[in-house]
Amino acid sequence: xxxxxxxxxxxxxxxxxxxxxxxxxxxxxxxxxxxxxxxxxxxxxxxxxxxxxxxxxxxxxxxxxxxxxxxxxxxxxxxxxxxxxxxxxxxxxxxxxxxxxxxxxxxxxxxxxxxxxxxxxxxxxxxxxxxxxxxxxxxxxxxxx
Amino acid sequence: xxxxxxxxxxxxxxxxxxxxxxxxxxxxxxxxxxxxxxxxxxxxxxxxxxxxxxxxxxxxxxxxxxxxxxxxxxxxx
Numbered sequence: 001x002x003x004x005x006x007x008x009x010x011x012x013x014x015x016x017x018x019x020x021x022x023x024x025x026x027x028x029x030x031x032x033x034x035x036x037x038x039x040x041x042x043x044x045x046x047x048x049x050x051x052x053x054x055x056x057x058x059x060x061x062x063x064x065x066x067x068x069x070x071x072x073x074x075x076x077x078x079x080x081x082x083x084x085x086x087x088x089x090x091x092x093x094x095x096x097x098x099x100x101x102x103x104x105x106x107x108x109x110x111x112x113x114x115x116x117x118x119x120x121x122x123x124x125x126x127x128x129x130x131x132x133x134x135x136x137x138x139x140x141x142x143x144x145x
Numbered sequence: 146x147x148x149x150x151x152x153x154x155x156x157x158x159x160x161x162x163x164x165x166x167x168x169x170x171x172x173x174x175x176x177x178x179x180x181x182x183x184x185x186x187x188x189x190x191x192x193x194x195x196x197x198x199x200x201x202x203x204x205x206x207x208x209x210x211x212x213x214x215x216x217x218x219x220x221x222x
Contacts, residue, residue, distance in 0.1 A: 023186065025200060026193065026196040026197045026199075026200050027196070027197035027198070027199075027200040027201045027204075028200060028201075028204075041212050041215065042208075042211050042212060042215045043215055043219065044215065044218055044219070045211055045214070045215050056204050056205070057204060057205055058200065058203055058204055059203065059206055059211055077183060081183060081184065095199065095200060095203045096203060096214075097199065097202055097203040098203070098206040098210050098211050098214045099210065100206075100207065100210050101210065101213070102209070102210045102211070102212070102213030102214040102216075102217065103213075103214070103217065105214050105218075108196065108199045108200070108203070110192065110195065110196060110199075111196040111199070111200075124196070124200075126186075126188055126192050126193070126196055128188065128189065128192060134195045134196055134198075134199040135199065138218075140217065140218065140221040
């Protein structure tokens with residue numbers, strides 16, 4: 001399967017790479033199907049690409065190297081809803097806000113993206129009773145190797 | 146918008162499965178109890194809107210900006 005991005009880039013993916021977000025993601029609830037696209041030049045970021053029209057591309061990254069012990073707590077019913085026994089089984093990502101100059105990146109720790117990569121079902125979850133912010137500055141250096 | 150008047154302890158029911166109870170009132174604050182099926186998510190609107198805005202702001206950064214940010218992060222590791 002193929003997709004051409006707004007920037008004219010061709011992305012190829014397989015049917016089994018499609019992650020279904022039954023509730024979409026916030027602000028783009030019409031988007032239900034996504035793929036993760038890894039590119040060397042944007043590592044450690046990954047594109048989370050909504051493949052339904054009109055298309056949407058969000059840079060996401062694994063928060064754990066930057067925020068040890070994140071998230072400090074997680075609602076067990078949410079984990080169960082995704083068919084998971086614990087958060088450790090999930091692919092955990094956060095959306096990054098990258099300013100045009102590329103500096104001063106913030107990440108949305110308030111609403112992580114959780115993906116069950118066995119069932120390919122994902123959801124964006126608001127950590128309602130937490131101290132996490134939607135615009136948390138991303139430390140430049142990872143806290144863990 | 147439908148507007149209903151309720152007292153503490155009274156409820157409203159939405160559809161067949163969602164129940165909202167006024168638990169208590171104190172000053173300008175109302176405590177609500179919400180019963181809903183597991184698949185129905187309940188949010189405080191300010192959090193919901195903050196996350197919507199954050200996602201919309203984060204979408205479609207330029208490749209140049211993202212590439213530069215990525216390079217900066219890799220450099221510091």
